[in-house]
Amino acid sequence: MPNDNHDENSYNNLSLDHFMAGLKKRNPDEPEFHQAVYEVAESVIPFILENPKYQKAGIIQRMTEPDRTIIFRVVWEDDEGHIRINRGYRVQFNNSIGPYKGGLRFHPSVNLSILKFLGFEQTFKNSLTTLPMGAGKGGSDFNPKGKSEREIMRFCQAFMTELSYHIGPNTDVPAGDIGVGAREISFMFGQYKRLQHEFTGVLTGKALAFGGSLVRTEATGYGNAYFMEEMLRHHSDSINGKVCVVSGSGNVALYCCQKITQLGGKVVTLSDSSGFIYDKNGIDEDKLAYLIKLKTVQHGRLSEYAAAYGCEYHEGERPWGIPCDLAFPCATQNELDEADAKVLVANGCKAVSEGANMPCSAQAIRVFQQAQLIFGPGKAANAGGVAVSGLEMTQNSMRLAWSAKELEQRLQGIMVDIHKQCATYGEEDGYMNYVKGANIAGFIKVADAMLAYGVM
Ligand code: GLU
Secondary structure (H helix, E strand, O other): OOOOOOOOHHHHOOOHHHHHHHHHHHOOOOHHHHHHHHHHHHHHHHHHHHOHHHHHOOHHHHHOOOOEEEEEEEEEEOOOOOEEEEEEEEEEEEOOOOOEEEEEEEOOOOOHHHHHHHHHHHHHHHHHOOOOOOEEEEEEOOOOOOOOHHHHHHHHHHHHHHHOOOOEOOOEEEEOEOOEOHHHHHHHHHHHHHHHOOOOOOOOOOOHHHOOOOOHHHHHHHHHHHHHHHHHHHOOOOOOOOEEEEOOOOHHHHHHHHHHHHOOOEEEEEEEOOEEEEOOOOOOHHHHHHHHHHHHHOOOOHHHHHHHHOOEEEEOOOHHHOOOOEEEOOOOOOOEOHHHHHHHHHOOOOEEEOOOOOOEOHHHHHHHHHOOOEEEOHHHHOOHHHHHHHHHHHHHHHOOOOOHHHHHHHHHHHHHHHHHHHHHHHEEOOEEOHHHHHHHHHHHHHHHHHHHHOOO
């Protein structure tokens, strides 16, 4: 007997509206989670209706309910001796095809809705990589900005003290995300090793000296450029000679910029939370080297780049109004809305590939699809990061390390394969709907595993 929340109707008479109404009722005040589920349900529900075995087994209802959600208190001491309290989370979403896998985000905006949307997306993304990884996401509302190195260390140690009960190399393998880079991963890995008295590949994105993988830092950005190249190739085109607008200035944006440049494209923008730079001449390898140092070592602002190279700096604005052939949103969720999408289309943009998770709003995606613009959703386009995390897990298990060349080839192969899977299910009257393709391809693998396990 279905319970009050999942009424019988949602199994026998599955409809998008009814399903979404139930989901919203069960998960009030979680708009980002609703948005991520809606994007998937819109394309997967028609597929389920054609394949009743998934409907009868309540697979989509089960997939939208995390296996478990862990919420905990993190207490640490700041440099002035004040006691500080943050909230820590790990949403273990689905481990049907492998250990829970997904990043940790430290940002003041972190809440349950954001982590559930990210964990849910990760289910499909990890499935698409073809590697054996389930899905999870975690983090904290801790703001690393402006904190000293020692404060970050104390926070990471306190966070890991609780998280260590819930993770393990065969259980749940976290990594980085916004606000969590090599430094934070190192502090957390050290604390896990000390607490558990064992050295295992429990986190990915580690430094090379203790089990990290080459190409992991570059992987999400490189993968996004490879995915764009593959989408364009499918449409008899390429990145070569294209003007590209990129947002963000973290790992994803910087290395996406690098690969675009290597593929012959010209990146003219990057952004941070204060504004964006518009460098008409293009951000070449030398300028990028300056930026990587500025952002990752000095933790500086993009306005410093504008001053150093004498280019335009647009304070408080986003880069979508700059005319371009290709757009790569690589900053954060919902950074590109309907109005931005209309401007991109009006300016003749041909394709958009999401380096961040859910950077385009649902309305923006609708605008792109109506204009028949090529659109690569994050769960396919940015899967390169977690894919190389999967390769880091493999290397740790084998206790050996692959070369950069080997890893880059594998990454490129995975991105080509993801494109192929999307193309298998995305064809729609001559328009390649990558959203639909990614959702259905990602769904099938996890759904079939769940069916095989029976009722659980
Ligand atoms: N945070 C990244 C993502 O959104 C990487 C996750 C991982 O490497 O586990 O996919």
